Amino acid sequence: MSELRYDPFKRTWVIIASGRGQRPRDNRFTESDALPEKMASVDNTCPFCPGNEAMTPPEILAIREPDTGPDTPGWKVRVIPNKYPALTTESPFSPEVLGPHMIGAGFGIHEVVIETPADNLQIEDLPVEHLADVLKIYGERLGELNTDGRFRTVLIFKNRGVEAGATLKHSHSQIMAIPVVPNLITDELSSCREHFHQSGRCMMCRIIEDETRERVRVVVEEDRYLVFAPFSSSVPFELRIVPREHCQDFSRIESADLLHLSEVMKMTLKRLNTALADPPYNLILHTSPPPPVNKEDGHAGSVEDYYHWYFELTPRTTRLAGFERATGFFVNPTSPEEAAQILRNIEI
Numbered sequence: 331m332s333e334l335r336y337d338p339f340k341r342t343w344v345i346i347a348s349g350r351g352q353r354p355r356d357n358r359f360t361e362s363d364a365l366p367e368k369m370a371s372v373d374n375t376c377p378f379c380p381g382n383e384a385m386t387p388p389e390i391l392a393i394r395e396p397d398t399g400p401d402t403p404g405w406k407v408r409v410i411p412n413k414y415p416a417l418t419t420e421s422p423f424s425p426e427v428l429g430p431h432m433i434g435a436g437f438g439i440h441e442v443v444i445e446t447p448a449d450n451l452q453i454e455d456l457p458v459e460h461l462a463d464v465l466k467i468y469g470e471r472l473g474e475l476n477t478d479g480r481f482r483t484v485l486i487f488k489n490r491g492v493e494a495g496a497t498l499k500h501s502h503s504q505i506m507a508i509p510v511v512p513n514l515i516t517d518e519l520s521s522c523r524e525h526f527h528q529s530g531r532c533m534m535c536r537i538i539e540d541e542t543r544e545r546v547r548v549v550v551e552e553d554r555y556l557v558f559a560p561f562s563s564s565v566p567f568e569l570r571i572v573p574r575e576h577c578q579d580f581s582r583i584e585s586a587d588l589l590h591l592s593e594v595m596k597m598t599l600k601r602l603n604t605a606l607a608d609p610p611y612n613l614i615l616h617t618s619p620p621p622p623v624n625k626e627d628g629h630a631g632s633v634e635d636y637y638h639w640y641f642e643l644t645p646r647t648t649r650l651a652g653f654e655r656a657t658g659f660f661v662n663p664t665s666p667e668e669a670a671q672i673l674r675n676i677e678i
């Protein structure tokens with residue numbers, strides 16, 4: 331079983347999850363992996379392929395053919411518990427103080443969303459309706475875990491490629507629910523709340539307005555969504571996919587918008603793949619946390635007003651070095667204006 335340990339120097343939690351070191355590595359997956367054939371195929375050694383459902387824990391949720399049963403082929407998107415979870419709900423989280431440190435059971439949820447039955451397709455290769463189903467599943471799991479009452483943070487993210495942290499090649503994303511709020515999230519919420527308190531406006535709504543007017547960092551403009559390289563991009567070709575209409579909670583997304591978002595995400599990933607030759611990346615959903623949201627900074631405003639959900643897409647083309655470890659600052663060799671221009675000019 332894993333542990334959550336508190337680092338009093340960095341004021342952050344660490345998951346000590348020794349068992350995860352034993353998870354199998356996909357030996358079809360190498361760092362210099364060539365582009366896979368863009369055809370749907372099945373691999374009988376892959377635990378995420380149809381026909382191999384018995385190789386995973388029983389499914390939690392799936393979008394599947396009406397006449398098929400759980401844990402059998404016939405699914406389109408499948409959610410399963412992670413077989414090698416970083417966190418489990420076996421023991422409750424009641425941290426114990428050990429001098430300046432704290433330690434608690436590694437309490438939480440760790441799930442996998444298998445995005446397609448095809449072993450060698452990426453999300454941008456899927457039809458728009460299929461990718462919309464993946465996003466719909468994100469919303470459903472998020473809504474459920476946000477109202478569960480046991481968690482303070484629900485994370486939905488995708489690691490594509492070895493360099494981005496993926497251990498299996500078959501396209502998938504992960505969902506984690508944890509009993510604490512990471513500093514990165516506290517700081518972001520706090521900053522958005524402070525901006526709202528001072529200006530009476532959502533910070534992201536303001537940024538959308540500025541980016542739409544200036545256009546120099548915009549990559550994809552669509553009726554409902556905007557994709558841009560953030561002003562202070564930490565890595566080359568970092569992107570944000572943002573709904574134009576203010577909304578703090580991704581789980582409230584409506585069906586028609588799922589199709590718009592899916593289309594925009596596909597276009598964005600295709601541009602990125604062309605510009606950077608199918609780069610490894612992390613795709614992270616930033617959305618409002620489960621209630622209640624702490625307001626320890628004394629600023630007024632409710633999360634519905636000051637927070638605005640978005641996807642953060644960070645290609646992994648640079649490595650973190652000593653300076654980044656020492657300061658938390660990044661050295662980005664490509665300006666967001668330059669990255670956006672390259673991506674905009676790609677013919678799709």
Ligand SMILES: [Zn+2]
Pocket residue numbers: 372373376377378379448449500
């Ligand atoms: Zn597979």
Ligand SMILES: [Zn+2]
Pocket residue numbers: 532533534535536575576577637638
């Ligand atoms: Zn907003």
